[in-house]
Amino acid sequence: xxxxxxxxxxxxxxxxxxxxxxxxxxxxxxxxxxxxxxxxxxxxxxxxxxxxxxxxxxxxxxxxxxxxxxxxxxxxxxxxxxxxxxxxxxxxxxxxxxxxxxxxxxxxxxxxxxxxxxxxxxxxxxxxxxxxxxxxxxxxxxxxxxxxxxxxxxxxxxxxxxxxxxxxxxxxxxxxxxxxxxxxxxxxxxxxxxxxxxxxxxxxxxxxxxxxxxxxxxxxxxxxxxxxxxxxxxxxxxxxxxxxxxxxxxxxxxxxxxxxxxxxxxxxxxxxxxxxxxxxxxxxxxxxxxxxxxxxxxxxxxxxxxxxxxxxxxxx
Amino acid sequence: xxxxxxxxxxxxxxxxxxxxxxxxxxxxxxxxxxxxxxxxxxxxxxxxxxxxxxxxxxxxxxxxxxxxxxxxxxxxxxxxxxxxxxxxxxxxxxxxxxxxxxxxxxxxxxxxxxxxxxxxxxxxxxxxxxxxxxxxxxxxxxxxxxxxxxxxxxxxxxxxxxxxxxxxxxxxxxxxxxxxxxxxxxxxxxxxxxxxxxxxxxxxxxxxxxxxxxxxxxxxxxxxxxxxxxxxxxxxxxxxxxxxxxxxxxxxxxxxxxxxxxxxxxxxxxxxxxxxxxxxxxxxxxxxxxxxxxxxxxxxxxxxxxxxxxxxxxxx
Numbered sequence: 001x002x003x004x005x006x007x008x009x010x011x012x013x014x015x016x017x018x019x020x021x022x023x024x025x026x027x028x029x030x031x032x033x034x035x036x037x038x039x040x041x042x043x044x045x046x047x048x049x050x051x052x053x054x055x056x057x058x059x060x061x062x063x064x065x066x067x068x069x070x071x072x073x074x075x076x077x078x079x080x081x082x083x084x085x086x087x088x089x090x091x092x093x094x095x096x097x098x099x100x101x102x103x104x105x106x107x108x109x110x111x112x113x114x115x116x117x118x119x120x121x122x123x124x125x126x127x128x129x130x131x132x133x134x135x136x137x138x139x140x141x142x143x144x145x146x147x148x149x150x151x152x153x154x155x156x157x158x159x160x161x162x163x164x165x166x167x168x169x170x171x172x173x174x175x176x177x178x179x180x181x182x183x184x185x186x187x188x189x190x191x192x193x194x195x196x197x198x199x200x201x202x203x204x205x206x207x208x209x210x211x212x213x214x215x216x217x218x219x220x221x222x223x224x225x226x227x228x229x230x231x232x233x234x235x236x237x238x239x240x241x242x243x244x245x246x247x248x249x250x251x252x253x254x255x256x257x258x259x260x261x262x263x264x265x266x267x268x269x270x271x272x273x274x275x276x277x278x279x280x281x282x283x284x285x286x287x288x289x290x291x292x293x294x295x296x297x298x299x300x301x302x303x304x305x306x307x308x309x310x311x312x313x314x315x316x
Numbered sequence: 317x318x319x320x321x322x323x324x325x326x327x328x329x330x331x332x333x334x335x336x337x338x339x340x341x342x343x344x345x346x347x348x349x350x351x352x353x354x355x356x357x358x359x360x361x362x363x364x365x366x367x368x369x370x371x372x373x374x375x376x377x378x379x380x381x382x383x384x385x386x387x388x389x390x391x392x393x394x395x396x397x398x399x400x401x402x403x404x405x406x407x408x409x410x411x412x413x414x415x416x417x418x419x420x421x422x423x424x425x426x427x428x429x430x431x432x433x434x435x436x437x438x439x440x441x442x443x444x445x446x447x448x449x450x451x452x453x454x455x456x457x458x459x460x461x462x463x464x465x466x467x468x469x470x471x472x473x474x475x476x477x478x479x480x481x482x483x484x485x486x487x488x489x490x491x492x493x494x495x496x497x498x499x500x501x502x503x504x505x506x507x508x509x510x511x512x513x514x515x516x517x518x519x520x521x522x523x524x525x526x527x528x529x530x531x532x533x534x535x536x537x538x539x540x541x542x543x544x545x546x547x548x549x550x551x552x553x554x555x556x557x558x559x560x561x562x563x564x565x566x567x568x569x570x571x572x573x574x575x576x577x578x579x580x581x582x583x584x585x586x587x588x589x590x591x592x593x594x595x596x597x598x599x600x601x602x603x604x605x606x607x608x609x610x611x612x613x614x615x616x617x618x619x620x621x622x623x624x625x626x627x628x629x630x631x632x
Contacts, residue, residue, distance in 0.1 A: 072603070072606075081603075081606060082603070128469070129468075129469050141570075143570070145461060145466075146462070150461075150571075151572070152445075152571060152572020152573070153444070153445050153572055153573055153574040153609070154572055154606055154607050154608060154609075155572070155606075156568070156569070156572045156601075156602070156603045156606055156608065157569075157570060157571055157572035158570065158572075159569040159570065159602045159603075160569075160570060162569045162601075162602040163566045163569055163570060164481060164482075164562045164565070164566055164600060165480060165481070166480075166482060166483060166494070167482060167483065174602050175599075176599075176600055178482070178562075246480045246494075249480070250479045250480055250566065251570070252472070253472070253473075253475040253476075253478050253479055254457075254459070254473060254474065254475065254476060254479060254567065254570065254571070255466075255468060255473055255570070255571075256467070256468020256469055256470055256471070256472045256473035256474075257468070257469055258469040283491075283492075284480060284492055285472075285478075286472070286475045286478040286490050287388070287397075287398070287472045287475075290388075290397060290470055290471075290472055291470050292470060292472065293469070293470075
């Protein structure tokens with residue numbers, strides 16, 4: 001039995017997870033991210049104490065504690081190096097948990113643990129190598145190689161969203177231009193759609209559905225209008241699909257995994273998005289007629305973070 | 317003791333290599349690539365027979381036969397799927413060698429085996445994860461993960477040269493636009509330099525040194541002129557360095573290896589190139605202030621292919 005903790009900007013989810021990635025018990029608290037690090041750490045410690053107590057009811061020992069964070073840990077597992085949402089920088093979360101509990105502690109990026117969860121019981125289950133791409137406000141990634149989490153020599157691997165794939169009309173938050181995130185995230189879809197409407201593409205359902213208020217544009221709205229055949233919406237989605245396909249092809253040309261799963265809010269566009277991406281990825285590959293990775297939609301929902309964090313104890 | 321065979325367009329090099337990657341005996345024949353596949357295969361078989369005979373003189377058994385090819389093999393190791401230089405398509409090289417010799421046969425891309433050789437006894441020796449980038453007529457790559465050759469689930473991984481990193485004024489041989497190869501290879505340097513001179517940048521040493529004949533431009537000449545401070549040459553090299561740095565940063569953001577080695581003809585520009593690339597890669601990373609891979613020059617010369625091919629028996 002493993003403890004998994006999914007630390008997000010709004011909620012901290014914690015649970016007991018068995019060998020198969022099934023959640024046996026789950027508890028959730030509000031993060032209240034505006035608080036001091038120490039206060040949030042205290043809450044996490046309380047959650048873990050409670051889970052360890054609960055684990056006795058199942059008659060099984062807790063083997064490890066895994067944490068998924070919206071940031072990255074260092075290679076020793078002692079420190080969280082960055083966690084921008086929470087305002088954390090070099091906080092000793094791993095170190096303090098190790099001294100508090102006599103158990104292995106694992107800390108990984110939230111996209112990476114979601115990718116692991118998909119590999120254990122979701123869309124990429126049964127594969128030996130997979131890449132998980134989460135399309136949300138930003139773009140994140142999780143890489144599984146040889147059935148294990150791959151996070152690189154310095155813990156900074158799988159930052160797929162910051163792969164530079166072209167030139168864009170606005171810079172990425174990271175300071176660079178052309179990051180995949182600036183083409184393929186929900187934010188990117190909103191920015192580009194707003195731009196082309198402002199530049200005079202007024203004959204669009206989007207204006208109708210937002211009552212002309214460009215601030216009301218969402219990625220979901222753009223996809224919905226594209227599905228209805230709206231030209232402006234389709235121009236925006238086609239551009240997003242082009243660069244997402246380039247990003248995926250770059251990963252395939254380099255890592256050639258068995259399977260790629262697309263998750264995150266934007267992936268709710270479903271088959272409409274998937275079919276377009278599948279059609280294009282092949283054209284950007286060097287070896288177009290050799291079998292390459294299946295591209296599928298992620299299947300796990302909100303619990304992927306918790307399950308993946310717990311599974312770090314088994315697959316890291 | 318291992319047999320390594322480096323199959324190139326002009327020569328086939330074969331040798332006996334010990335556990336440490338040292339060449340004990342070496343033999344080279346001309347490829348005469350215009351011949352039928354069967355004739356070249358017969359030569360390879362003769363070379364191997366000779367090497368096995370020689371191995372007796374060292375009192376050690378041959379453990380395996382590894383081949384480096386300018387193309388890719390299939391995952392079973394039975395077929396060479398592509399080998400464009402030699403006109404091979406789906407030839408049963410591995411299968412036939414397996415039936416001829418009672419030994420494990422390994423076939424890998426030549427950049428991949430050169431990367432392995434660097435990891436065994438060259439620039440990336442001692443590292444657990446490394447990426448080798450060869451800059452020549454094209455751009456190739458070799459990826460080492462967990463001390464072993466990484467070639468992906470379908471054998472098509474590590475094709476770094478075809479990672480799309482921007483938009484270019486000419487298309488790649490593979491049919492796509494924006495491949496790293498079209499920015500960072502010798503061919504790319506020549507094409508871009510020729511283009512800017514044709515567009516009116518006439519005040520350059522390059523014209524002086526080629527006697528005005530643009531067909532005489534080489535990557536080496538452009539680097540030499542850049543080192544002398546020539547403005548046009550430096551414009552061309554700066555562009556090459558920009559995209560090479562983006563390509564390397566994309567690999568670091570994704571794979572985060574311990575070390576990156578740059579080899580191939582273009583790398584003979586040495587520290588002049590290396591210093592520029594080192595300066596820029598950091599700026600394209602997401603985590604700019606976390607330690608990242610050292611970037612170094614490859615140290616093995618022409619024998620890298622032979623040594624790496626032999627070492628497949630130990631590290632694949």
